[in-house]
Amino acid sequence: xxxxxxxxxxxxxxxxxxxxxxxxxxxxxxxxxxxxxxxxxxxxxxxxxxxxxxxxxxxxxxxxxxxxxxxxxxxxxxxxxxxxxxxxxxxxxxxxxxxxxxxxxxxxxxxx
Amino acid sequence: xxxxxxxxxxxxxxxxxxxxxxxxxxxxxxxxxxxxxxxxxxxxxxxxxxxxxxxxxxxxxxxxxxxxxxxxxxxxxxxxxxxxxxxxxxxxxxxxxxxxxxxxxxxxxxxxxxxxx
Numbered sequence: 454x455x456x457x458x459x460x461x462x463x464x465x466x467x468x469x470x471x472x473x474x475x476x477x478x479x480x481x482x483x484x485x486x487x488x489x490x491x492x493x494x495x496x497x498x499x500x501x502x503x504x505x506x507x508x509x510x511x512x513x514x515x516x517x518x519x520x521x522x523x524x525x526x527x528x529x530x531x532x533x534x535x536x537x538x539x540x541x542x543x544x545x546x547x548x549x550x551x552x553x554x555x556x557x558x559x560x561x562x563x564x565x
Numbered sequence: 566x567x568x569x570x571x572x573x574x575x576x577x578x579x580x581x582x583x584x585x586x587x588x589x590x591x592x593x594x595x596x597x598x599x600x601x602x603x604x605x606x607x608x609x610x611x612x613x614x615x616x617x618x619x620x621x622x623x624x625x626x627x628x629x630x631x632x633x634x635x636x637x638x639x640x641x642x643x644x645x646x647x648x649x650x651x652x653x654x655x656x657x658x659x660x661x662x663x664x665x666x667x668x669x670x671x672x673x674x675x676x677x678x679x680x681x682x
Contacts, residue, residue: 499672
């Protein structure tokens with residue numbers, strides 16, 4: 454069983470729409486949750502992190518965490534073509550710190 | 566431009582060659598990492614160094630040998646690799662590593678695309 458699971462996509466949304474990216478994880482003791490964006494041929498870059506249940510907003514991005522359901526999501530409002538990338542979910546497994554376990558990523562395509 | 570620099574960007578090597586990947590971070594971080602990224606697979610943690618001491622070695626074959634001479638530099642020495650070792654090798658750094666490092670996200674370099682022929 455995968456420890457961090459994401460739908461590989463591609464997820465296609467029209468420009469200006471809300472893109473919703475989902476991630477589930479298996480370890481109930483997971484403490485920290487991260488979203489990275491990776492453009493083709495580039496390195497992952499941190500978009501958001503969240504530690505507490507609920508929502509965390511940063512500009513057009515909102516991370517949502519539900520520890521009871523072992524679910525974390527990333528919403529991108531007013532999606533732009535420049536948001537087209539692969540989004541990686543990463544989880545800090547029990548024991549804390551930043552020894553991260555990554556999902557395989559969801560490819561997002563924002564279409565004109 | 567990232568604060569973590571990796572060289573070379575691309576590397577093609579035969580199975581009998583010896584080569585090294587280099588990583589340098591300009592962020593003043595105390596922890597450095599090697600990750601392997603293969604197509605359709607999640608990022609795999611290979612090694613972690615904290616304050617120049619190796620703290621993680623995730624069952625990586627001995628044909629991969631890391632070296633961390635100081636907190637700013639990290640190397641991955643390669644020898645007698647196999648074609649299945651072809652992948653993107655990513656270096657990363659973070660301010661801290663360990664149980665208190667939840668507020669210490671990873672900063673990645675642009676990676677070395679390795680092809681083993």
